[in-house]
Amino acid sequence: MPLTEARPQTLLLMLFGDFVLDRDVRVFSGSVIDVCARLGISSHAARSTLARMVGRDLLRRQRDGRRMYFGLTERSTALLRDGRTRIWGTGAVNDHWDGTWTLLSFSLPESWQRQRHDLRSQLAWSGFGPIQGGLWIAPGQVGAEQIVSDLGLEAHARVFHARAGALTDIGAMVSDAYDLAGLAARYDDFLARWDGPPPLADPLAARLALMAEWLHAIRRDPRLPVEHLPPDWPAVRAQKVFRELEAACAEPARRVAGEILETG
Missing domain, CATH: 3.30.70.240 (Alpha-Beta Plaits)
Structure with missing residues (x-):
């Protein structure tokens, strides 16, 4: 199994979202490549990904002497703030639906x-x-x-x-309108990798992979009311696992990032 199932671009966005978003700083390219090495991403793949992200207006590149730094653009800032809202604001479990x-x-x-x-x-x-x-x-x-x-x-x-009126079977309507099996499969896949010992020992790599794979699981979740979903809906367990792991790796990951990342 690969170190992480997330794409290099997504992992780098998680890195910038965690340590650059709302800080108005840039990160030295060499330190980004060092982080990528912890994720099993080669320096060549890391440089190619950085170049593609510049081309897609996800990163801005700025030279300082012989050093190259990367920062966020308006587009990537908006994407990361949306992701932050989906992860921490709305969440994956809609257990307070107003009907x-x-x-x-x-x-x-x-x-x-x-x-x-x-x-x-x-x-x-x-x-x-x-x-x-x-x-x-x-x-x-x-x-x-x-x-x-x-x-x-x-x-x-x-x-x-x-x-909905009294004659409407909401559970049946939800089942007809949404691909519940496909939604559940995303959370099942997440749990298969993360419900147990973390698949990565390095705390920074583990955090970036965890955040990227969780965002992948929830990004197209319509947050259907849990009372109208099948019993044991896997998003409930998956969100609990995510939050426990995120809390456990947050501080160790910050310490490692503080030692590796060079900002300017």
């Missing part, structure tokens, strides 16, 4: 294949699932208006907030 749903109904011309694809992708990312035709739902109050507005589809969509 409300956001409904979005849309009707697009048949020829608008790209617009339809973009809208469905944005809705899925934001926690919506289709229940029939052009009607999608998401638990709670979701900013569907912003999604529609950003895509320029205001004239073709309607947004409602409502509660």
Whole structure:
């Protein structure tokens, strides 16, 4: 099994999110490569990943004498803050649902294949699932208006907030609208690697891999109300394992990072 299942780019984003975000500092490239070595990433792969991230506007590169430093861009800052909210703000377990749903109904011309694809992708990312035709739902109050507005589809969509009536089988509706097996598999995979002795002994490498793999598990989770999910929903156990491991490795990882990372 590889040291981590996360991609080098994701691991580097976790590194910058932990130790650069909101600090207005840059990190010396050599120290980033040292961290990558702890994750089993070669120096060549690390340099290639840094270059690709600059090309994708995820990192900004700045030379200081003979040294090269990397810092965050506006784009990566926004992505990392969103990830931080998903991890620590909303979490993976929706056990305080207020019973409300956001409904979005849309009707697009048949020829608008790209617009339809973009809208469905944005809705899925934001926690919506289709229940029939052009009607999608998401638990709670979701900013569907912003999604529609950003895509320029205001004239073709309607947004409602409502509660299900007594005749609605919410559990069946959730099962129809969402790929529950696929969602559960992400948490099962996480537990298979992390519910037990950490797969990495190095505290910094373990923390970065833990954060990256947890974000992968939760990033497309619509946070469905747990009372309408199958018994023993694996997100409950997975979140508990994540938080316990994160608390255990946080301080040791910071000490190691403090010794390795050179900032400017």
